[in-house]
Amino acid sequence: MTKQTMNFQAEVAQLLHLVTHSLYSNKEIFLRELISNASDACDKLRFEAINNSGLYENDPELKVKVTFDKDAKTLTITDNGIGLSQQEAIDNLGTIAKSGTKDFVSKLSGDQKADSQLIGQFGVGFYSGFIVADKITVESRRAGLPADQAVRWVSDGGASGGGAFEVESITREARGTSVILHLRDDAQDYAQAWKVKGIINKYSDHISLPIQMEKEEWKDGELINPSDENGGRQPGAMVKTGEWETVNKANAIWARAKKDISPEQYDDFYKQISHDFEAPLAHTHNRVEGSTEYTQLLYIPGKAPMDLYNREKSAGVKLYVKRVFIMDDAEALLPTYLRFVKGVVDSVDLPLNVSRELLQESRDVKAIREGNTKRVLSMLETLAKHDKLPEAGADGVTDVVSEEDKAQVGKYSKFYAEFGAVLKEGLGEDFANKERLAKLLRFASSTTDSVSVSLADYKARMKEGQEAIYYITADNAAAAKNSPQLEVFKKKGIEVLLMTDRVDEWALNYLHDFDGTPMQSVAKGAVDLGKLQDEAEKKAAEEAAEAFKPLLAKLKEALKDKAQDVRVTTRLVDSPACLVVQDDGMSTQLARMLKQAGQVAPEVKPVLEVNAEHALVKKLDGSVHFNDLAHILFDQALLAEGGLPADPAAYVKRVNALLV
Template sequence: MSKNTHSFQAEVAQLLHLVTHSLYSNKEIFLRELISNASDACDKLRFEALDNAALYEDAPNLEVRVAFDKKARTLSITDNGIGLSQQEAIDHLGTIAKSGTREFMSRLSGDQKADAQLIGQFGVGFYSGFIVADRIVVESRRAGLPADQGVRWSSTGTGDFEVETITREKRGTSVILHLREDAEEFLNGWKLKQVISKYSDHISLPILMEKEEWKEGEDDKGGEMVATGEWEPVNKASALWTRAKKDVTEEQYVEFYKSISHDYEAPLAWSHNRVEGSTEYTQLLYIPAKAPMDLWNRDHKGGLKLYVKRVFIMDEAEALLPSYLRFVKGVIDSADLPLNVSRELLQESRDVKAIREGSTKRVLSMLEDLAKKATAAAPAAAPETPAADGVTDVVDKKEAEPAASDADAAKASEDAGKYAKFYAEFGSVLKEGLGEDFANRDRIAKLLRFASTTSDAATVSLADYKARMKDGQEAIYYITADTLAAAKNSPQLEVFKKKGIEVLLMTDRVDEWALSYLTEFDGTPLQSVAKGAVDLGKLQDETEKKAAEEAAEAFKPVLEKLKASLKDKAEDVRVTTRLVDSPACLVVQEHGMSTQLARMLKQAGQKAPEVKPVLEVNAEHPLVKKLERDEAHFDDLANILFDQALLAEGGLPEDPAAYVRRVNALLV
């Protein structure tokens, strides 16, 4: 037999250090993780055997066995699934194979609770075995390989691991944990059955343990439980999603979510339904409470687990939900798809299209329910606002009801905060749906929340805004910026603040792109305050309009000189109607690309058209008036005006050194 020693990938070594220093607050979780891995291995065998039935060898019945040996202080989890080859053992047990490894490591903070959630999100549950074990041995043989090509992997969870070739008659994998002294509670059959029932009851395979019976000690002194050699199932062995909703507890739904998502936080909401009609399927969909760390990674895979008639087909089936809902976890079990369906066939299947549409609507309904609860819990003094479905919520008269208990009040408060929690984690992703899902665009628009000039928190819906619009206001105004501070302090808001007109503040990188697909809401156009000329319509009286026209006419000679001086930087120069305190600002034409979006595209390495903005100047500002009097420094002042306007909106001058030189020259 050949034995070789290998070093762990650096990330795994750091992970193992965290685990062995009691990273997990709940030791029991290791058993859930290892049984879940065993179940996955059986699912993979079932899938590969669709094309090669010989992989079943002489054991067609798939199962997981849990056994313990008090004298040897070992706990074993054995499956007869797909198994591992020697190279697979080295690759899968010595590295974090999932994408986003670098980001995973950068997020480790030393905060045990936060780091435990990271480990769950990155799917490295095997290493949780070191919570209770000071040594782990894995013996395995891949289905289809000869008996003499088995592999034994062993490690003490420090810097390296050993791999050797063994003879193993049965396919599948045994994970043997050599338990530490503080983990002796898991050498107890009753304790193990309790943990399996709590965390793994939903596993669709039988989880078997040896029956035990009481054996009296000699001379009737003491006694102990001993194994009978007969194996019995200790779980219900029925997939949770196949059960009636009334037969599944809230705790079971939560534990099932944790097992399929490797998340350690309960989901915000879930929906369990059997859909019948031209396409029959069962859906169990979850909305997580926390975004995975690789949500924005280009290699990130989203999607649901796909089963066909309870047979596992694939993980992360992207075709079952649109990309903007890639954060949703869950299971789809179809009664109509063929067992040999591939990812390519999924893209073309009519049944899959129906499942995708139905699942999308179900997720949006869950989000609407969360949003309604948040609206219903708003303070009674707040004005009535349309709920997520466009129907105005009416708060029940509390004096007609008995006072709510403390528990009820706490539950209502928790429910009210769920949508805000969801939106903070996934709001940016949801906005992608404006451009990706035309059929549901109106529903998505009602779910969006923004900060505004009346609220720094992203709690303002488009319906809220519209309900507060001033008499005579004809548009929903918004501004996009890199940060909330930049948006709040933008000079382009000055006339809106003066007139008390609310403006939505949008600071997500996706906003500029997403809003190009949402031109109106409920019949009211959306208008960027940084595009085109400001036309406040009925909110601007005739006296103001006349004064603006006269100022533009009187300032015409200076405008012509500014245009000539800035011809390489600005498309046009005009007198502003939007500034009150600032000397100048930059805007783009009504349907042009914003300077912010152009910058973002360039930063992402994409081609972007050269955007020449329009410079608007405040003819009443002292710095602008100085242009008329200071011929000697006209060009310098003109360029300073432009560069300052560029800085105010988050950009940088093309030649920062020249800008500094001009400012210094004027200062001295």
């Protein structure tokens, strides 16, 4: 192929403008991304060579070399990995699959440091080179292709005003890729060994193959006047020796002993694999032996990704087999509700040619999945245990707390704010760990605004004679806290859990009790406070129901198309009416959610409960506007729980008529 000029995909041109004009606060991330790409290329060669050893071409020692030329103002990253064919260079360097740039742009916050960290998340790391370079040259040959089928790709990143790149055929003996950065004038620091080594040690120390640089040594300048031993000497300089040295640890961090790894190194590795700029909340690093042998290094992030609730997105940990990289998102190694976990699993037992289909079926994979799940839950339990400092004892003295425990305070609250809703999915997905998950859940309640009440906390505070854990689901905290269904519970000082996540209605179908105490929705079934309701109250309720029988019959007839039943209730104190469903029925809120999601939901006809002591209810009897008042009563009860009347215009018309 002779030299051709091609245009960038429109999205790439947009990205290049952003990179070169917006993301200057953390320039050094370009080297992290390019070395990571080089490492990936070597991993891909190693994987393909499992079935075709000829791809090594008598050069089996995979490595990355970093060189610089101060005179030419270039920095070059070279790998002997899989390389690129001509078409791959055009496809991979001129376009971005799946609209990566659109996603990238939509996530920009204006915080340059935070924005620069997003680059790796969207597969656009190569273009970060333009942060420091005004031109990039890529020379590459794919493993297995002849030397004369190599390719050279050149672009100035749109600096000349065009959105184009040049591609031509070249001859290249060595397989792999060289990325040559022609450094800008303000980026000449990156042509100095100390600077480059520092960045490699900071970001890429964990890379499991050697990153090499040419050794340098100090050479004194020649004497201008040989007779003057102490002066007249030309300036000395660092000169290259022709020998190569490995500047990273060159072994996988997860394969090293825990005692040899500092907290900072653990955090740096997390940031590298997750492209997160915040440290993780916790990590676990273990060598598991037995029928299935593997090493796990798993992290709990401190912040949720933008696409956390997209259950279709690929997620999971990195899978290695005997240190050979297999895949990035090994979904089968963790359940879906733990999709936020980052990390690495390196197995000894899985076959090297493992496929996604095999991952779904393998007994060893099932064992790894169960082991990973238990470790993650253990991490969360430890965070939850130390989320608050212990309260002072009777003598006013707090138990001695270690500095390590103090550092954990507040971490679980932070985790739960980010990932609590996803954790609840596990109630319906992971029956084996349902009890452990239930203990990790946190809620707001009618007595507190913060989402900090565990089911164990609630149970410890239950009133004497209380036989159930009461809760209410709603669209938001305000609707839950002000719901009419809570009135009798507030009057009697009974705490009610407020559940406002969209997943709550679904998840609680799988949690019928906690530690032997039943879970009871205050919006389902007739209110029965058992021993908390005295005999006088029960007798008054029975008498009211008997006295209101004729009125209830008329209400049932008027609302026969809307309500399944109408009955007198003791759960209301200040409100005239509320809606409930039968104990085994679908809640009106869940039915609304299903319809909003475009799913088929059964028609829910709720029960209308009326407060016999309320003035509006008393006024119904004998009113000439009985039919209108009955419908208004129903629609207002629907509004109070966050729903909407089936015919809003008819509701407004009735209210206006009564107001007039």
